[in-house]
Amino acid sequence: MEDKKNALVTGGSKGIGRAISVDLAQAGYHVMINYHSDDKAANLTKELIETQGGSASLLKFDVANPTEVDKNLLPLFEEKKQSIEVLVNNAGIIRDNSIVWMSKENWSDVISTNLDAFFYVTKIISKRMVKQRYGRIISIASTSGQAGMRGQVNYSASKGGIIAATKSLAIELASRKITANVVAPGFIGTEMVAHVDQEKVLPHIPMKRIGSPEEVAAVVGFLASSKSSYITGQVIAVNGGMYM
Numbered sequence: 001m002e003d004k005k006n007a008l009v010t011g012g013s014k015g016i017g018r019a020i021s022v023d024l025a026q027a028g029y030h031v032m033i034n035y036h037s038d039d040k041a042a043n044l045t046k047e048l049i050e051t052q053g054g055s056a057s058l059l060k061f062d063v064a065n066p067t068e069v070d071k072n073l074l075p076l077f078e079e080k081k082q083s084i085e086v087l088v089n090n091a092g093i094i095r096d097n098s099i100v101w102m103s104k105e106n107w108s109d110v111i112s113t114n115l116d117a118f119f120y121v122t123k124i125i126s127k128r129m130v131k132q133r134y135g136r137i138i139s140i141a142s143t144s145g146q147a148g149m150r151g152q153v154n155y156s157a158s159k160g161g162i163i164a165a166t167k168s169l170a171i172e173l174a175s176r177k178i179t180a181n182v183v184a185p186g187f188i189g190t191e192m193v194a195h196v197d198q199e200k201v202l203p204h205i206p207m208k209r210i211g212s213p214e215e216v217a218a219v220v221g222f223l224a225s226s227k228s229s230y231i232t233g234q235v236i237a238v239n240g241g242m243y244m
Contacts, residue, residue, distance in 0.1 A: 004028065004029065004030040004055065005028070005029050005030070005083070005085040005086070006029060006030050006031075006032060006082060006083060006084045006085060006086070007024045007029040007030070007031050007032065007084070007085065007086035007087075007088065007224065008031075008032040008034065008059075008084050008086070008087050008088070008121075008125065009021045009024065009031060009032070009033055009034065009088040009090055010034040010063050010088065010089055010090050010091040010117065010121060011034065011035065011036075011063070011090040011091030011092060012031070012032075012033040012034055012035060012042075012045065012088070012090060013033055013035035013038055013041040013042040013044075013045050014038065014041040014045065014190075014191070015188075015190035015191060015192065015213055016090060016140065016185065016188060016190060016213045016216050016217070017033075017035075017088075017090045017091070018041075018045045018048075018213065019212075019213035019214045019216065019217035020088055020090060020213075020216070020217045020220050020221075021033050021045055021049065021056065022045070022048060022049055022052070022054075022217070023214070023217035023218065023220065023221045024086065024088075024220075024221060024224060025049040025052070025054030025055065025056060026052065026054060027221055027224070027225065029054075029085070029086060029224075030054075030055045030056065030057070031049060031054070031055070031056045031057075032056070032057050032058075032059050032084075033045055033046060033056055033057070033058050033059065034059045034060075034061065034063065034091065035058065035059075035060055036060070036061070036062050036063070036091070037060075039060075042058050042060070043058070046058055059072055059073075063091045063113065063117035063120065063121055064109075064112040064113045064116060064117045064120075066116075066120045069117075069120040069121055069124065070124070073121070073124045073125070074124065077124075077128050083128065083132055084125055084128060084129070084135075085129075085132075085134060085135060085136065086135070086136045086137075086138070086224045087121070087122065087125045087126075087129075087135070087136070087137045087138070088138045088139075088140070088220060088224075089117070089118050089121060089122065089137070089138070089139040089140065089162070090139075090140045091113060091114075091117055092113060092114045092140065092158075092159075092192075093109065093110060093113045093114065094110065094152070094155050094192060095107075095109055095110050095154060095155075096151045096152055096155065097151055098150075098151055099153045102153065102154060106154060107153075107154045110154040110155055110157075110158050111154060111157065111158050111161075113158075114155070114158035114159065114162070115157075115158040115161045115162060115165075118139060118161075118162055118165065119165075122137060122139075122169070125137070126169070126173060126178065129173070129176070129178050130173070130176050130178070133176050133177055133178075134176075134177050134178065135173070135176075135177075135178035135179070136178070136179055136223060136224045136228070137166075137169065137173075137178065137179065137180040137181070138180075138181055138182070138183060138220050138223045138224060139162050139166055139180075139181075139182050139183075140182075140183055140184075140185065140216075140220075141159040141160075141162045141163050141182045141183070141184040141235065142155070142156075142159040142184055142185060142186075143184055143185070143186045143187075143237065143239050143242060143243045144156040144159050144160075145158070145159025145160040145161075145162065145163050145184060146160070146163070146184055146235065146237070146243055147243045159184075162182060163182050163184070163235055166180050166181065166182050166233065166235075167233045170232040170233030171233065174232055174233075179223070179228065179229070179231060179232040180232055180233065181223050181228075181231060181232060181233065181234050181235070181236065182234070182235040182236070183216060183219050183220055183223070183235075183236050183238060184235050184236065184237045184238065184239070185211065185216045185237075185238045185239065186205065186211060186237070186238065186239025186240055186242045186243065187201055187205065187210050187211065187239070187240075187242070188210065188211045188212065188213055188215075188216060188238075189210045189211065189212055189213065190213060193210070198210065204242055205239070205240040205241065205242045206240060206241035206242070207240035207241055208240075209240065210240075211238060211239070211240055215238055216238050219236055219238055223236070
């Protein structure tokens with residue numbers, strides 16, 4: 001594992017995060033799988049990677065809590081002297097409602113988990129990447145962050161914030177051979193969209209189907225690779241043509 005490059009995937013235990021973790025492990029990375037509470041899902045993802053010949057470790061902490069972020073990430077560099085070549089900011093939650101009925105807690109919880117965590121984690125990892133003069137930062141946004149969705153004022157704000165922040169981040173880090181890009185999925189077959197009425201959604205998707213987590217992971221894998229070395233500050237949509 002010492003001669004392997006490392007990738008950190010936040011919210012990496014299930015759904016899109018699991019697919020990304022598996023894809024990066026297949027590409028040869030040791031994958032650090034961050035998760036908040038679901039031990040069973042996290043261990044399943046780790047086992048899935050290892051049965052395919054890859055390597056992974058688990059990092060259980062709340063990315064929305066800056067104290068927990070510091071406690072779990074700083075020792076990787078200060079004590080273990082590890083490098084992280086790839087960071088995937090994937091952790092996210094939804095608390096959908098019309099703004100008229102949206103509680104302050106539903107606003108703050110989504111902004112904290114989806115946007116504040118982007119800052120907490122990226123600040124630490126990017127500092128390490130600057131020192132090693134290499135890195136790939138890939139953040140998962142959403143079609144909601146590009147076009148807006150009814151009932152998702154909080155979610156759209158958080159994902160739109162990630163898109164805007166990444167563009168500035170890309171400018172700041174480009175001279176250090178660090179790229180920063182966004183992948184913006186549309187409707188993907190995960191628990192997060194299980195409540196969606198597909199009969200209402202599919203007519204708005206030119207490809208007439210829901211996407212798979214693996215289709216998102218494939219784009220992340222490309223952006224993590226050397227093949228994407230001249231791509232930075234970009235938003236790549238994986239939405240079946242729903243938003244262009």
